[in-house]
Amino acid sequence: xxxxxxxxxxxxxxxxEGLRAALVRHDVEVVGQVECAQQVVSAYLEAKPDVLVLDxxxxxxxxxxxxxxxxRERAPAARIVFYSQFDQDxxxxxxYRLGAAAFITKNTLPAELAxxxxxxxxxxxxxxxxxAERLALLGLRGEESPRARLEARELDIFVQLxxxxxxxxxxxxxxxxxxxxxxxxxAVKEKLGVHRPAEITRLAMRYGLIEP
Numbered sequence: 001x002x003x004x005x006x007x008x009x010x011x012x013x014x015x016x017e018g019l020r021a022a023l024v025r026h027d028v029e030v031v032g033q034v035e036c037a038q039q040v041v042s043a044y045l046e047a048k049p050d051v052l053v054l055d056x057x058x059x060x061x062x063x064x065x066x067x068x069x070x071x072r073e074r075a076p077a078a079r080i081v082f083y084s085q086f087d088q089d090x091x092x093x094x095x096y097r098l099g100a101a102a103f104i105t106k107n108t109l110p111a112e113l114a115x116x117x118x119x120x121x122x123x124x125x126x127x128x129x130x131x132a133e134r135l136a137l138l139g140l141r142g143e144e145s146p147r148a149r150l151e152a153r154e155l156d157i158f159v160q161l162x163x164x165x166x167x168x169x170x171x172x173x174x175x176x177x178x179x180x181x182x183x184x185x186x187a188v189k190e191k192l193g194v195h196r197p198a199e200i201t202r203l204a205m206r207y208g209l210i211e212p
Contacts (some may be wrong), residue, residue: 003029004121007049009040009067010083011058019053019110026114037062041071044078050121051101053113056084056091065091068098079120083113090145090207092131102126145207146192154188155209161185162204164197 006023008016008030020030032047034040037058044052052071056064064082071078082095085106095103101120104113108128119126127135146158153174160170167185171178189195194203204210 001027003027004051004117005029005031005047005049006051006053006117007032007034007040007044007047008053009034009037009043009064010053010055011035011037012055015106019113022110023114023117026111026118028114028117037064037067040067041074044071045074051079051081051117053081053083053117056082056086056095065094065098068095068100072099079123081113081116081120081126086208086211087131088206088208089134090147093135093145096125096135102128103131104128105131146203146209147207149191150188154184154191157181157184158188158192158200159204159209161188161197162201162210164201 003024004027006028008019010016010033013035016033016035020033023030031049032043034043038061040052040054054064054067058064062070064084068080071080080098080100081102081104082100083104083106084091087103087105092103102116102125104116105128112128116126146155150158156174157170160173165173167178167181170185171181174181189200192203194200201210205212
């Protein structure tokens with residue numbers, strides 16, 4: 001049986017080279033590599049791999065999720081396996097919403113990534129047990145991300161609060177009165193059910209709004 005042909009997209013060359021060496025032992029052939037998010041779609045269309053292995057973060061600019069949205073417009077049947085160290089609940093959920101075949105964390109053994117790649121190539125969806133459990137719990141709780149619950153201005157204020165900004169600092173940045181920011185911030189906290197600064201920060205991190 002022919003090996004599965006994959007395109008690797010990650011902004012860390014060391015990771016790409018490590019995966020090249022590891023995946024070949026699992027009937028996976030790397031047919032190309034991309035280190036810049038803006039080049040992924042064109043590289044995919046040129047290489048026509050069976051599976052795209054895609055990181056979530058590429059530094060400044062488009063994310064892997066943005067790339068997946070763009071690729072879906074050009075190649076709706078593309079099989080995508082996300083491979084990332086960023087495993088916040090909302091990032092994972094959005095990846096699967098976009099039609100990802102799998103979301104594999106970078107602390108996983110290469111053999112597990114290879115299993116996900118083979119599943120993707122066969123038209124299947126693959127879940128790490130821990131991620132499947134987390135997604136199931138989110139579904140049971142009916143939990144929504146701050147992005148879904150908040151208006152644009154509320155979300156902006158929430159993210160600033162999560163990074164430790166005070167009401168006065170936010171008011172100065174946004175050109176609003178401190179009283180207005182205080183009122184909106186209180187409404188945000190009530191909507192999300194978080195009040196202490198540490199809770200706000202943890203929630204923002206869980207949904208990928210700020211980095212750990």
